Amino acid sequence: MTQPAAGAPLLLVVDDEPANVDVLCDLLQALDYRTVGAAGGEAALAIARERRPDLVLLDVMMPGLDGYEVCRRLRADPDTAGIPVVFVTALSGPDDRVKGIEAGGDDFLTKPFSRPVLVARIRSLLRLKEAQDRLADSYRRLRELEELKDDLTRMVVHDLKSPLSGILGSLEMVLDGDAGPLAPAQVRLLRDAQERGGDVLRMVDNLLDLSRLEESAVRLQPRELDVGRLLREVAGDWNVRAEREGARLAVEGPAGVGVRADEGMLRRVLANLIGNALRHGGPGVAVRVSAVRADDGVKVSVADNGRGVPEAEHEAIFRKYGRVQADGASSGLGLTFCKLAVEAHGGRIWVQSRPGEGAIFHFVLPPRPPEPAASPA
Incomplete structure (x- = not known):
């Protein structure tokens, strides 16, 4: 018998009956596949981890680890999770097929099987695995x-x-x-x-x-803050620019609304939201900044009466270099920073907006940020 080429797909045949292993291996080698046999579940798992076959033909009824358990363990291991598994067994009941699917099997053939059907299913699964491998390799390079x-x-x-x-x-x-x-x-x-x-x-x-x-490499430096005072200070930094551009900037921050947060980071979040409203709101935009107590902490809002954001873009604008398709304006990195900074405090941020009706950016901070995870040594 001609030996399969060195680069041919490698198929692992698992059965506790050596004669069954030999029959399948001879058939597959005649079709130019490389094969390796295993006489039980433990041996199959060891060979799969060591040699990474392209496909596994797996009997179900075996002593020790049965085929279902072998398949579950293959799926649980990241190194073998992507290997297609075909159950080849004398079991034929609907419950057996359901168990095979639940265990993670890709196909289920009942003995005695049709050789053309077996070959067709093997080729189909190998083509699918090749496409998945190419996709995974492209994703890795990307x-x-x-x-x-x-x-x-x-x-x-x-x-x-x-x-x-x-x-x-x-x-x-x-x-x-x-x-x-x-x-x-x-x-x-x-x-x-x-x-x-x-x-x-x-x-x-x-x-x-x-x-x-x-990279979770920023450690917060939280302290008690008066949110109303902070809003007025940050808005004050933008007043001259707003007036020169014909915009109006108002603050509604009641005294006594407190939160424990990283002041520098919170100032940056507010500055980004106010600057974003002034830049993208259009000529003469009116911007209103406010803070109120909420059930889950403190809610801060930055509202404008500008162009607004299409509903389909409400999530995209918080992604890095997100772009609003309606007017081609890019949110750059400011909103992405706001999202990550707010989430680092254990809070959340979102936008309410429709084109032509302005936009309101809200974020909620809990009374205290979460405790930082212990740094690895």
Whole structure:
């Protein structure tokens, strides 16, 4: 008999009767498949882990581990979970087939079986496994490329932060009069450049912190905060810009609404939501920031009367580089950072909006953030 090619699919034949193993192996080798036999469940599991066959032909009624248990263990092991399993057994009742399906089997053949049917089912399952393997390999390469892209992005962004901080520092010195008096028009232009530079710096910080949040490498530094005071302070940082752009910014934060949270991170969340409303709300947008006590903590809302967000995009805008199809506007990284930062506090964030009716971004923080998990040594 001609030996199968070295790269031919490897099939594992499992049966406690050696004669049955030999018959199946001879048949499959004649069809140019490589084969390996196992006389019981334990031997089958050991061979499957060691040699990773492309398909398993498995008897059910065996001493020790029966075929159902062998299949369940194959499925439970990540290294063998994707191997197709065909039960080849004398059992033929409907309950036996149900047990085989529940155990994770891909097919069920009753002895004596039709050779053409067996061969057709083997070929079909091998084609399916080959397609799944290609898909898994493509996904693995895609993940590797994604990780490489993220690593390169972090390196570039980290290197950008230092010269950008220098530019902003120089602009501040010029605006403070260190280089001499400035005409009003010059002050306006430099103020605009300073604000745009601040936007870029926030984007840089968002990307760096987003990477750390995705890797759970950020440790919160929570303390007791007056939410109303925090809303007014963050909104105050945006008042001049809002007025210059013809927007209105109002705060409704009652005193005494407290929460235990990381102040720096919470300020960033509020700044991102307010900035997002001013940028995407359209000319003359009105933005209202509010906070109320809720059953599960404190609820903060940032509402605008701008263009709104299509309902189909309500989840996409919180994804990294999410894009609103209606107007092509990208949410960039700000909303992704907000989502991860709020969730790091044990809270949740969502949007209520329809096109042309404005948008309200809500997030709820519990009274206290969850305790951080112990860091591995």
